[in-house]
Amino acid sequence: MRIGRWILSAIVALGLVGWGVYTVRLQQANRKLALALEAERQMTINDVAYHANQAQTYLGKALASGSIAQTVRYLSNVQQHAVDAGNAVKQLPFESNVGPEGSKFIQQVGDLASALANRQAAGQEMTAQDRAQLTQIKTKADQISANLATALADFSASNQRMIKPVTFNTTLLLKGYQMQGVGKTTRSGEQSPISYTQGGSSTVTDTNKEMPSLIYDGPFSEHVSKEPPKMTGPAVTLQQAEAKLSQYVANFSQYQVTSRTEVNGKIPTYTFMLQRSGEKGQLSVQIAKNGGFLVQTNHSRPYNESTMTLKDARAKGTTYLNGLGFTGMVPTYGVTESGAATIVYAWSDGTVLHYRDQIKLKIALDTGEVVGFDGRQYLTSHHTREKMAASVTAETAKTKVNPNLAISRVQLAAIPNNAGTGDILCWEFTGTMGKQRYLVYINAKTGNEQQILQLIESDLGTFTI
Amino acid sequence: MSKRTLLGLLVLSLLFALALPLVAHGQARATLRYGSTGNDVRVAQTKLKDWGYYHGTVDGVYGWRTLDAIYTFQNYNGLLIDGIVGPRTWAALGEYGAPAGTGTAAAPAPAPARPAAAPAGGGGTDAGNIGNTALRQSDRDLLARLVSAESKGEPYEGMVAVAAVILNRIKDPKFPNTLQGVVYEVDAFEPVSNGTIYNPPVEEAVRAAQDAMNGWDPTNGALYFWNPATASSPWIWSRTITLTIGRHVFGL
Numbered sequence: 001m002r003i004g005r006w007i008l009s010a011i012v013a014l015g016l017v018g019w020g021v022y023t024v025r026l027q028q029a030n031r032k033l034a035l036a037l038e039a040e041r042q043m044t045i046n047d048v049a050y051h052a053n054q055a056q057t058y059l060g061k062a063l064a065s066g067s068i069a070q071t072v073r074y075l076s077n078v079q080q081h082a083v084d085a086g087n088a089v090k091q092l093p094f095e096s097n098v099g100p101e102g103s104k105f106i107q108q109v110g111d112l113a114s115a116l117a118n119r120q121a122a123g124q125e126m127t128a129q130d131r132a133q134l135t136q137i138k139t140k141a142d143q144i145s146a147n148l149a150t151a152l153a154d155f156s157a158s159n160q161r162m163i164k165p166v167t168f169n170t171t172l173l174l175k176g177y178q179m180q181g182v183g184k185t186t187r188s189g190e191q192s193p194i195s196y197t198q199g200g201s202s203t204v205t206d207t208n209k210e211m212p213s214l215i216y217d218g219p220f221s222e223h224v225s226k227e228p229p230k231m232t233g234p235a236v237t238l239q240q241a242e243a244k245l246s247q248y249v250a251n252f253s254q255y256q257v258t259s260r261t262e263v264n265g266k267i268p269t270y271t272f273m274l275q276r277s278g279e280k281g282q283l284s285v286q287i288a289k290n291g292g293f294l295v296q297t298n299h300s301r302p303y304n305e306s307t308m309t310l311k312d313a314r315a316k317g318t319t320y321l322n323g324l325g326f327t328g329m330v331p332t333y334g335v336t337e338s339g340a341a342t343i344v345y346a347w348s349d350g351t352v353l354h355y356r357d358q359i360k361l362k363i364a365l366d367t368g369e370v371v372g373f374d375g376r377q378y379l380t381s382h383h384t385r386e387k388m389a390a391s392v393t394a395e396t397a398k399t400k401v402n403p404n405l406a407i408s409r410v411q412l413a414a415i416p417n418n419a420g421t422g423d424i425l426c427w428e429f430t431g432t433m434g435k436q437r438y439l440v441y442i443n444a445k446t447g448n449e450q451q452i453l454q455l456i457e458s459d460l461g462t463f464t465i
Numbered sequence: 466m467s468k469r470t471l472l473g474l475l476v477l478s479l480l481f482a483l484a485l486p487l488v489a490h491g492q493a494r495a496t497l498r499y500g501s502t503g504n505d506v507r508v509a510q511t512k513l514k515d516w517g518y519y520h521g522t523v524d525g526v527y528g529w530r531t532l533d534a535i536y537t538f539q540n541y542n543g544l545l546i547d548g549i550v551g552p553r554t555w556a557a558l559g560e561y562g563a564p565a566g567t568g569t570a571a572a573p574a575p576a577p578a579r580p581a582a583a584p585a586g587g588g589g590t591d592a593g594n595i596g597n598t599a600l601r602q603s604d605r606d607l608l609a610r611l612v613s614a615e616s617k618g619e620p621y622e623g624m625v626a627v628a629a630v631i632l633n634r635i636k637d638p639k640f641p642n643t644l645q646g647v648v649y650e651v652d653a654f655e656p657v658s659n660g661t662i663y664n665p666p667v668e669e670a671v672r673a674a675q676d677a678m679n680g681w682d683p684t685n686g687a688l689y690f691w692n693p694a695t696a697s698s699p700w701i702w703s704r705t706i707t708l709t710i711g712r713h714v715f716g717l
Contacts, residue, residue, distance in 0.1 A: 018674070038663075039649045039651075042649060046603075046607070049602070050643055139592075141594065145593075146596035149595070149600045152603045153599045153603040161663060222577065261708060262708070263683070263685050263708040264685065264708070268686055271708070282622070296682075296683065298621075298625060298683070300622070300673075303547075304496060305496070305552070305553055306545040307545070335679075337548045338499050338549065338675065339548070342679045367612075374680055435593070449656070456594050
């Protein structure tokens, strides 16, 4: 029957269409799931590297510290991060030919740190043997952390994925979907020393965190507190602020103002975008509504090949700051990246270096012009203070510094307190242990160890952690 | 065809073949920076690979391995180490597209044999420092990829603002404590859910990420950003807005 045939064909056609739509939907669902799992895996693999790095850093501080109380604290942090690293490792399907040494090592680090911390808390100082053992562990931890970090950097940069979405090919037909393990090699071809372990996931929240050391933007520069700025002045109008541009921007006549906006928040500002003709990129300038101070600038032009070094850049920066009327600014640490140098300047009153009153400058190494200015911390903290005097002499303070540190410089420095609201006067000792440099701060009133910072050095400059 | 014509053609083609390398090298090479893509990157990668500086694939993407190779190359050839391949570095690479008088045309020193377990970073740095520097690089890459996916095509200041929001979240107790935690927080960012975060970042995004990591923040501490044209949740509009750039609004 003709009609019958038509109906049959229609049903079959509909069935096919339905099947097609179903397949497409399945494919989309698969993709979504793959991406969700990918995100989790990416986070976990980053966690491993992060916690391993934290553990290694605290190991260093524990070794560099001269105070029992601080050492206990640092060792507890080591243990915490070792646990976190171990947990993260257990959530990843590392390929099974990666050795079991790594996981075992992480466990050992945690156990040793815990045992030492307990002994110290009971009042027993670290023996020479303890110290030797800890140093040995640190060396190994350094290496593992470096391997992990470089493997991770590779991984990040090459956009590898851990989960490949399903694609329609013969392998799928014949063998089915193959779940992939995590890649195993570091840049130099070595196995990354983490073992393949099975197990469920557990989350341990890290409540022992110190200052987040992830944002490597200079000593004490994370303390951009919620405090209102100390430097204020009479309110300025948009026109008045715009009139100041010629004062703040070098070669202002070369620029055109292309837009004006406002930014609310702790330091309300007027933001101007400036354009130099023929140049790719704009210069943004933020001027405070209260007082008309320069708050931030950022020039977005790409940089050409460098013609000067970080050292030359420091001098340029100092000249620039003097020109703007900021006196007494001393360059502390600097980093060069992709053709620009970022340098942290701190204010000195002649005797004490005040880290809270800091200004960051970004200087292009092709022309030497200052392409970035960040004065928010300076605006927040700078004020006329009472002269701070040390109750403890430098020699007394030195006795509190770990004797294994080879000291190269001593100076008085005011560092932020934990809340970021006040200054703590300290003796700052710059010392080397092994191949790493540390800054040890001894409270100049109490004589106790206040803080340790590690200096990360490379060909590109120094930043602190 | 007569013998003469054939001979003529042969000579012409020979001359053409001889001239070709000069022609090809005569074109000026673009200045390459971390994050650049294109054929010139391929050219540089090929040269570096031949001389033993570069150990990755020649893919035309200027990433971490290429950067490492360029640093080493610049170091061993007496150039300022900045990762920027401009006329001087191109000349050292043997590309004649460089303006006259810059650099030498003599073959640069091929890479010395690398010790197996020491990634470059220059002399004198040890594992502790290498690890920290590499982590900073991979953080920057992650941040750059997210910024690129979220705000490609936005003004540079907008990119720095997006990066700053992400970094501000790390310090805020309402959000996770690490960069990866903030980036991969469930449903926080569209590019993670739709996979665009895995695309290589545009070059501006890398510089913007760097600026934000060095502390620059045009948003005055904002923790949120959204596109007013597409944001539907009434909650997001209850945030205090600090500024607007391009197609994004930033708020606390």
